[in-house]
Amino acid sequence: MTLRRQLLLAISIIFFAVFLGLQILSVLTMRDYLQQQLASHAQDAATALSRPLEEALAKNDQTLANIQISTLFDRGYYKKIVVLDPAGKVLLHKELNGGKDNVPAWLPALFDLQTPPGEAFISSGWRQLGKVVVVSHPAYAYDYLWRSMREMALWMFAMYLVVWGLTVVLLRIILGPLEKIEEVAIAIQAKNFRRIEVVPQTRELQRVVVAMNHMTERISSLLDEEIARAENFRREAFIDKVSGLENRHGFDLRFNHLLSEEGRFETAVIFVLEFDGLKEYNHQHGYQQGDILLADVATVVTEVFSKYSNILGRIGGASMAAVCIDVDQKTMQLLVDALQYRLNQVLLRASRQVSLAAGALVFGPAQTRGDIFSRADLAIEVMRQAGNGQISLTLMEDSEAVIAGSHGWRTLIHNALADHRWVLFAQPVMRLQLRQLVHHEVFSRLLDTQGNLVPANQFLPMALRHQLMPEIDQAVVTLVMEMLQKNRGTYKNIAINVSLQSMESKEFCEWMQARLKYSPELTALLSVEISEFACAKDHAVTRKFVSVLRELGVRFGVDHFGLDPHALNFIREVPPDYIKLDGGLVQEVATNDNSHAHLRAIVKFAQSLGIPLIAQNVESEASLQLLIADQVECGQGFYFGAPEKIVVAEAG
Structure with missing residues (x-):
């Protein structure tokens, strides 16, 4: 359960406890008040009846006495009216049962209203004629008690909804940063180290956020250092310092891996570039100028193949190679044309002392590395002998058979x-x-x-x-x-x-x-x-x-x-x-x-x-x-x- 739900549940429990306490206190107070009112009401009625009954009993006229009692009793406020003679014998008796249908059955059982009787003696001069006993009916008291309880419950419920809504808003404001902390904590658990951008105003949460950000920054910096260290070792092992391309060792590893991994590609094309005259150019202009020329050539190769190549490498002192997988025939020809044009522009700056001999060979995954480079060398030699400076695409026979089948x-x-x-x-x-x-x-x-x-x-x-x-x-x-x-x-x-x-x-x-x-x-x-x-x-x-x-x-x-x-x-x-x-x-x-x-x-x-x-x-x-x-x-x-x-x- 989330912290927000726990807080809302705790507030709800506290509110319910307060409501229950106030309701019980209110009911008990109201019950005492109603009992006093019922007793006073009964006593007032008994006192008021004693005078009319004096005349009726003095004449021994029970009919008149009954009329006097019925006039008061029929109003329905009384549960029982009894007239007793001096010996305690019942002369007249009227009683009303029930009358609690408007309230639930549990209310009288839980909060029993005591109805003390009101008594008044009936006398004529010094002679005692009897006694009248009046008991008020509690139905109206129970109805009043029930209405009071419902009104209080409705008011408390309305207050609860208001407080609950305000609490939700406040918790969203207060605990919003805590949710961000939770997200970052989950991300850290998944080894994804990132900062918490929202800094809360609450002092305790603010300290937690600052501490977590400091921790993630330190871990991130350590990981950056490890990545940089690994990249440096990778460059030392597999990157040519002059061209910035993969060296022969790195190219061979990745090319062999390409051929050995099942389902890696359908067809691929390898471009092998050799630059004739580079040795003489180095002797005439110095190795520094030769390295600059190679770097320019590598830049062209990288830019031409940037979207399509999977492996780029310098495979010899004057040789480079690029491998592209799963490119269509049209794209291959575009690469050939772009490469040829861009390289001729670079070599033109070298006064054509360095010339290009290149081959582009399409092969499939069934071919071996030796067969591929043998055919690529043959394509280069054909271009060199033709002397037209045109790079042409060549399909290996096995590749043609695969495509045909x-x-x-x-x-x-x-x-x-x-x-x-x-x-x-x-x-x-x-x-x-x-x-x-x-x-x-x-x-x-x-x-x-x-x-x-x-x-x-x-x-x-x-x-x-x-x-x-x-x-x-x-x-x-x-x-x-x-x-x-x-x-x-x-x-x-x-x-x-x-x-x-x-x-x-x-x-x-x-x-x-x-x-x-x-x-x-x-x-x-x-x-x-x-x-x-x-x-x-x-x-x-x-x-x-x-x-x-x-x-x-x-x-x-x-x-x-x-x-x-x-x-x-x-x-x-x-x-x-x-x-x-x-x-x-x-x-x-x-x-x-x-x-x-x-x-x-x-x-x-x-x-x-x-x-x-x-x-x-x-x-x-x-x-x-x-x-x-x-x-x-x-x-x-x-x-x-x-x-x-x-x-x-x-x-x-």
């Missing part, structure tokens, strides 16, 4: 979705020091019509081309949930990968939310992994999808982390439950000091946010011990076990 792949995937021809494989993720199981990562494979497994790097690019990834991810999530339902206790936790295409699909997000909402016991066992590439490409989509996962109670992890220059800032904005270090970076640690320093900076940053790290591609005991020394908590790789096919238990 696009319809066949689409049919195969559609049929697999319709026939549920999917197989799940699971690989363990272990805690390094204790060798304890953390969770299993699940991979999906397609079965063709002959029952053969189809590698993911073959069908996923076609799924991306035909916008089928949401349907595939939906099929995988369904299989995993059914497996968890049937194989209860077999798997501790399960991690699945979701593509950027699925996150961008409103239908998939709504389906997943509905599918997981009513299975909280299974949802608690589920983790969703999103690649660093997807997180960096569209922050807004990723942030929205992660918020849905948080609402469902699903854990969220970032996969293949450590190579993108903007990834650390995203982690700070949307802290995941865990981070998986890229396998290529992990393998570089043992042989490259700069990569090792970069990894240690990532570890320090993750520890600052309390985020566990999982190293991928752990293949040996030496690699394991090195990761333990660097305080990496968990690992995944063939050292702990290869992916194994999941056998779903039959329903009992």
Whole structure:
């Protein structure tokens, strides 16, 4: 219960207690007053009757006496009038019962009005003729008491509504800053450190706000320092100092990662640029001028590819390369034309002592790095020999075959979705020091019509081309949930990968939310992994999808982390439950000091946010011990076990 509701409830209880006390006090006071009035009224009536009854009783005329009594009794203010002779014998008697219909039955039972009788002697001279006894009727007194109680209750209720409304307004003013404090506290719990902009006037709350802002500023500054340190190590390891592009080492890591990650792209184009005559230009004008020329060229390359490139690097002394994924043929040609025109302008300033030899090669995910660069080198040589300075787009033969067979792949995937021809494989993720199981990562494979497994790097690019990834991810999530339902206790936790295409699909997000909402016991066992590439490409989509996962109670992890220059800032904005270090970076640690320093900076940053790290591609005991020394908590790789096919238990 919120503090506002607690205060309103406390005020309501206090108000009710005060109302109850005032009501009881008022009723008791009113009851005493009414009892005195009833007694006085009865006595006055008895005294008034004694004189008329004297004459009637002196003549022994009971009819006259009865008329005298009825005249007074019929007004209805009296409950009983009795005339007694000197011996106490009843001469006349009139009594009225009931008369409390206008008040609830509980009122007379709870507040009994005593009606003392009024008495007067009847005498003629010195001779006593009898006595008259009058008892007032309490009906009107009860009615008056009930009306008084209702009026007081209505007035008190009206006052309560006024006070309640004023209290709500005042609490909103007073506790408004407290809600901001609560929001920031929740954000800090989610590792999102931000300031409280509203400073309350209340001294105690003001001190809390100042203290929390001071704490968040200190933590934010520490995180900024860690990010800056990690970025410095990344630049030392992977950035070329002259051009500002990725160096050969960084380019190779990211390019190999691009080719190895399943479902990352459908088609890609690589631009390889070589600058002939640069060595002679350096000898003639000095290396400083040569570096300036390279920096100008790098600026042009960065500006031309700013919206489309995924990797930009200087891969040799006089060579640069850019990789763009999933751009159409028209865009590729525009990039070629813009690049050629801009570079010619730069080289013209070098008096054409330096010339451009370039190749643009379109390839698919099935190609190897060696084949791609071999064909790119051939395209460069063709351009160099032609001597026309024109960059042309070249398609690799395998890529052409894949594109030509696009319809066949689409049919195969559609049929697999319709026939549920999917197989799940699971690989363990272990805690390094204790060798304890953390969770299993699940991979999906397609079965063709002959029952053969189809590698993911073959069908996923076609799924991306035909916008089928949401349907595939939906099929995988369904299989995993059914497996968890049937194989209860077999798997501790399960991690699945979701593509950027699925996150961008409103239908998939709504389906997943509905599918997981009513299975909280299974949802608690589920983790969703999103690649660093997807997180960096569209922050807004990723942030929205992660918020849905948080609402469902699903854990969220970032996969293949450590190579993108903007990834650390995203982690700070949307802290995941865990981070998986890229396998290529992990393998570089043992042989490259700069990569090792970069990894240690990532570890320090993750520890600052309390985020566990999982190293991928752990293949040996030496690699394991090195990761333990660097305080990496968990690992995944063939050292702990290869992916194994999941056998779903039959329903009992």
